[in-house]
Amino acid sequence: MAKTSCCHGGAPSAHWCPAVPLYRIAKSGSYIAKLIDHVHKLKAHANPSPAASGPTPQDPAASTPTSVVKNEFFKSDSVVSEPLVHPVQPEHFFAEAAGSYRYLGAEACLVKSPRQKAKELNWGVGDEDDDEWRISIQQSDAKNHELVEVYIEQIQALYPILDVSARYLASELPSDLTAVELFHLNMIYSIGCHVTPLILSKKVRQREGFGKIGNPSDDRLWSRTGRHTYRMAHTQNYTLLAQNFLETAELYMEAATADATVEGLRAILLLAINSLFDPLRGNIGQQIAIATRLALALEQKSHDMSPSDLDMVHRMHTTIFSLENEIATVLDRPATFPEPEGELCFDLNRPADYFCSIYRLQNRWRKGNAATKAWALNQLPPLDLKYKLPPSLRLILHQTRLLFDPVWQTAWQVLEAVVETGSIHIYLTPHWVYRAATVVMKENWGGFHPEDVITLYSNALVVLQISSWKWGSAAALAGSLENLMQQKRLKTTGDLWDKTHTVYDVRF
Numbered sequence: 422m423a424k425t426s427c428c429h430g431g432a433p434s435a436h437w438c439p440a441v442p443l444y445r446i447a448k449s450g451s452y453i454a455k456l457i458d459h460v461h462k463l464k465a466h467a468n469p470s471p472a473a474s475g476p477t478p479q480d481p482a483a484s485t486p487t488s489v490v491k492n493e494f495f496k497s498d499s500v501v502s503e504p505l506v507h508p509v510q511p512e513h514f515f516a517e518a519a520g521s522y523r524y525l526g527a528e529a530c531l532v533k534s535p536r537q538k539a540k541e542l543n544w545g546v547g548d549e550d551d552d553e554w555r556i557s558i559q560q561s562d563a564k565n566h567e568l569v570e571v572y573i574e575q576i577q578a579l580y581p582i583l584d585v586s587a588r589y590l591a592s593e594l595p596s597d598l599t600a601v602e603l604f605h606l607n608m609i610y611s612i613g614c615h616v617t618p619l620i621l622s623k624k625v626r627q628r629e630g631f632g633k634i635g636n637p638s639d640d641r642l643w644s645r646t647g648r649h650t651y652r653m654a655h656t657q658n659y660t661l662l663a664q665n666f667l668e669t670a671e672l673y674m675e676a677a678t679a680d681a682t683v684e685g686l687r688a689i690l691l692l693a694i695n696s697l698f699d700p701l702r703g704n705i706g707q708q709i710a711i712a713t714r715l716a717l718a719l720e721q722k723s724h725d726m727s728p729s730d731l732d733m734v735h736r737m738h739t740t741i742f743s744l745e746n747e748i749a750t751v752l753d754r755p756a757t758f759p760e761p762e763g764e765l766c767f768d769l770n771r772p773a774d775y776f777c778s779i780y781r782l783q784n785r786w787r788k789g790n791a792a793t794k795a796w797a798l799n800q801l802p803p804l805d806l807k808y809k810l811p812p813s814l815r816l817i818l819h820q821t822r823l824l825f826d827p828v829w830q831t832a833w834q835v836l837e838a839v840v841e842t843g844s845i846h847i848y849l850t851p852h853w854v855y856r857a858a859t860v861v862m863k864e865n866w867g868g869f870h871p872e873d874v875i876t877l878y879s880n881a882l883v884v885l886q887i888s889s890w891k892w893g894s895a896a897a898l899a900g901s902l903e904n905l906m907q908q909k910r911l912k913t914t915g916d917l918w919d920k921t922h923t924v925y926d927v928r929f
Contacts, residue, residue: 451775560662562626566592568613569606575616576846579813580740581773582690583609584733601684604677607670608691614663615698618656620843657890660699666693667702683730686715686737693744697847699890709745713758716741735761739777740778746780749787750824751849767802772814779821786825799824802836812843823860832860837878839884851895854881855902862905866913871922878906 477521556636569590577583588595589602590609598606677688689712696705717728719734726734749756762780766774779801786797804822805815816838823831835857838844866874885899 450846562594563592565610568610568617571616571620572609572613575620575813575843576612576694578772580690580694580743581736581774582687582694582730582733582740600673600676601688604673604688605671605691607666607673608688608695611663611670612691612695612698613665614659614666615695616845618659620846642676656887660891663699664702667699681715681718683719683733683737686712686719686734689715690737690740690744697744697747697849697889700848704747705744709741709748709758712737712741713745715900736773739773742784743777743780746784747847747849750780750783751852753787755788760784769809772811776814776817779817783821783824801825804831805838806834812838812841813845815841816844823853823857827856827860829861829864832857833877835879837862840880846884846888848888848892851885851892851898854884854888855898857881858902859905862909866909866918867915869921873918875922878902 474564516894573583573585573590577585583590583605587602587605589598589606594606623650674688678685689708690701693705693708696703696708716734716738720738723731723734726840731864742756742758742761745756745758754849761777765778765781767778782797782801786794789797802823805818808815810818816835819831819838823835835853839846839850839854841913858878861874861877881902882899885902886896889899
C-alpha cells in the first residue's frame with residue numbers, strides 16, 4: 422500500500438493538495454528547536470503581556486505571551502531520564518522513534534518517566550502459531566455486524582463521523598457495495614475488533630443498559646485473577662482479526678481517499694481513529710494533518726454544501742480537534758487546528774460535545790498562563806464519583822482532572838476508572854496510567870491502608886502488562902513501575918505495612 426500525505430509542510434492551511442507518496446525529511450532536533458523558539462518569539466511580539474493588553478481569566482482564548490525558550494537536545498535510545506526539578510522556562514525534548522525524532526514538551530509523560538529497558542514478558546500462552554492458543558472466532562455476516570454495532574455504541578458516540586443511515590451499516594448488506602463503502606465498512610470492522618475485548622457481550626449490554634448515562638457499570642467483570650492469560654489471548658486474537666480487516670480496507674483506500682469530499686475526509690478520519698489502536702500501521706500525525714487541510718478546504722466551500730453535509734463537516738471538525746489534542750496533551754506539544762465554534766458543552770446527552778469540550782479545556786490549559794489554568798480547572802466538571810458517565814467519557818474526565826491537579830485523589834480516580842469494564846484503551850492510555858501511578862507513589866503512605874495501595878498498583882500494573890501485548894513500549898513503563906514500587910515499599914514502615922498483604926495476584 423502506498424501511503425499518502427499532503428505535499429505542504431508547516432502549519433495547516435485551507436489549501437487542499439492531491440495525495441502524493443510519503444517522503445521523510447530528516448532534520449536535526451536542534452534545528453527544529455530553533456524553529457519552535459522563533460514561533461514563540463513571533464507570538465510574544467503579536468500578543469503583548471497581560472498587563473498591556475488586559476486579557477482576563479474570563480477570556481482564556483487569548484494567546485499567552487511566551488518567554489524565551491531554553492533548548493535542550495537529547496539523543497538517546499529512549500527518552501530523557503532526568504527531568505528538571507523545577508524548570509523556570511519551558512524545555513524542548515526530542516525522543517528517537519522509527520528512525521526520526523519526535524518533539525516532546527517538558528510536561529510530557531514520556532519525559533518524566535525513568536528510562537527503563539523493556540522487560541521480556543512471558544505470559545505462558547504458547548507460540549503465536551499454536552492453534553490451541555488461538556481463540557476461534559467464526560466470522561459471519563452476523564458477527565461482522567456486531568462489530569458495526571460496537572463501533573456505533575462506543576466510537577461513534579465520541580467521534581461522530583459516520584452517517585448512521587448509510588446502507589453499508591445495515592444488518593443485511595447490499596450486493597453492490599462500492600469501493601468507498603467497502604473501505605469504510607472494513608475500517609469499521611477493524612476498529613470494532615480493537616474495542617470488543619474491552620466491553621461486555623451483546624446480550625449483557627442490552628440487558629443491563631451497559632454504558633448508558635446514569636447507569637453504573639459493573640467493574641467486577643474486569644478479571645484480576647491469575648496472569649490474565651485468557652484476556653490477553655482474547656485481545657491478541659481480535660488484534661490479528663483487526664489487521665485482516667485493515668488489509669482488506671487498504672485494497673480500496675485509493676478510491677476512498679481520491680477526492681476532496683466529505684467521503685474522503687471520513688476515510689482519512691477512520692484511518693486516524695484506527696491508528697489510536699494500531700499506531701504502527703499508520704502515521705496518525707500525518708493523517709490528522711491531511712484531515713486538517715481537507716476540513717478547512719471544505720469549510721471554505723460551505724456555501725455549496727447541503728445542510729446535512731454542513732452538519733457532518735462540523736462534527737468532523739470536533740473529531741479532528743479531539744484527535745489532535747489527545748496526542749498534543751500527552752506529548753505536551755502545541756496543537757494547530759482551531760477550536761470548534763460555540764460554547765463549552767457538558768450535556769450528558771451530547772457525549773461528543775462533552776468529549777470535545779474536555780479537549781478544548783486541555784488545549785487552553787496547556788498554552789495558558791496561571792489565570793487561564795485556574796479558569797480551565799474551574800470550568801471542568803467534577804470527578805464522576807457516582808458513575809453517571811459512560812466509562813470512556815468518565816476516564817477522559819478523570820485524566821484531565823489529573824492533568825490539571827496532579828494529586829493522589831485525582832490519580833486514584835484514574836486508576837479506578839481505567840479498569841472499569843467498557844473503558845476504551847488507546848495507545849496513549851498506558852502513559853496516563855503510569856502518570857497516575859507515579860503520583861500515588863510520591864505520596865506519604867502513612868495514612869493509606871496497604872490493601873488500597875495494592876489495589877491501585879494492581880490496576881496500573883495489569884493495564885500496563887495487557888497493553889504491552891499491543892504496544893510494546895508499555896512493557897518499559899510496567900518495568901519502571903515495578904521498580905518504583907519496590908523502592909517505595911522499602912521506605913514504608915508501620916504496624917500495617919510490616920504485615921503481608923495480598924490483593925488479587927499482587928502481594929507484599
